[in-house]
Amino acid sequence: MSFVNSLETMEGRVEGRDNVNAHPISGFIHKKVPTLLVVARLRYYELLAKSPGEVCSFKRYANLKEQSHVDDLEAGKEMVNLDKFFEDVENVKEEMKFVEKVYKKLQEANEECKVATNAKAVKDLRARMDADVEQVLRRAKVIKGKLEALERSSVAHRNLPGCGPGSSADRTRTSVVSGLGKKLKDMIDAFQSLRATMSSEYKETVERRYFTVTGEKADEETIEKLISSGESESFLQKAIQAQGRGQIMDTVKEIQERHDAIKEIERNLLELHQIFLDMAALVEAQGQQLNDIASNVKRASSFVSQGANELVVAKEHQKSSRKWTCIAIILAIVLVLVILLPILSTTVLRP
Structure with a gap:
């Protein structure tokens, strides 16, 4: 039996399963297994599209697609x-x-x-x-x-x-x-x-x-x-x-x-x-469309990275600004004390 037939058999068994709500775990399995089977079929057909000399050419897309599937699953989206x-x-x-x-x-x-x-x-x-x-x-x-x-x-x-x-x-x-x-x-x-x-x-x-x-x-x-x-x-x-x-x-x-x-x-x-x-x-x-998409993703990633760096710099500036503000406040308090202390002393010592 081929891998595809095995997947189809598994899908049929999942679809035909009764009393899936009898137990919370069985309900969870019934909900998640079809999605996981779709992911398995995606990976299988991607491998079929490769010839021995093409594994490297698909490698740059594999991580992106796997991460995308994971993101979809985590977000609860339907495949x-x-x-x-x-x-x-x-x-x-x-x-x-x-x-x-x-x-x-x-x-x-x-x-x-x-x-x-x-x-x-x-x-x-x-x-x-x-x-x-x-x-x-x-x-x-x-x-x-x-x-x-x-x-x-x-x-x-x-x-x-x-x-x-x-x-x-x-x-x-x-x-x-x-x-x-x-x-x-x-x-x-x-x-x-x-x-x-x-x-x-x-x-x-x-x-x-x-x-x-x-x-x-x-x-x-x-x-x-x-x-x-x-x-x-x-x-x-x-x-x-x-x-x-x-x-x-x-x-x-x-x-x-x-x-x-x-x-x-x-x-x-x-x-x-x-x-x-x-x-x-x-x-x-069609391949050029994929390259354009990959290029846009890479460019967007670069912009995000640049934005993150700018945020770090902004935070450093903010910290520095707060530091000098605190120093200025302390100096102002000291100056006020220096001015007020002689006046207060004179007032207290006056008969």
């Missing part, structure tokens, strides 16, 4: 229900997991394509890879739509009482979406790397096939023309004349299939890359 938000986040994460699986399948297919030696094998692999890339494109568009829905939901959520910018719930939503953005960036980098690898390996394969057929090492210009046009037959005329058309045509077809495959996959991967960039820009905008 905002974020279950729908976390459900939407889970859906996005599931879509991302599917994309990661397809990415691994593309890697495996590319490895198979490297060792394929005939046009039919390359054609079959091409069809498989095209289908996989099409799946990724569809899922990427779904992810983009869900991220846009999360953004709209966050904007609407900020209009609710107690949920405005800088609130505990708003910081939680923004930081979790920021975690999704980091995963998204990793996916962008992975597919970009795959596209570059496939292009480089295609070039190496064409070079090897050219050398196998002609016995000559092709210069860079010839390879670039072969890659850009895919018309390998015109570049292999000498070999065709020497070895016969039938023996060379399999290689020609294989090179043509590889050319068509790499061009189609590159086109789809470029489209996918643009979708990823759009999603990254959307998530980055």
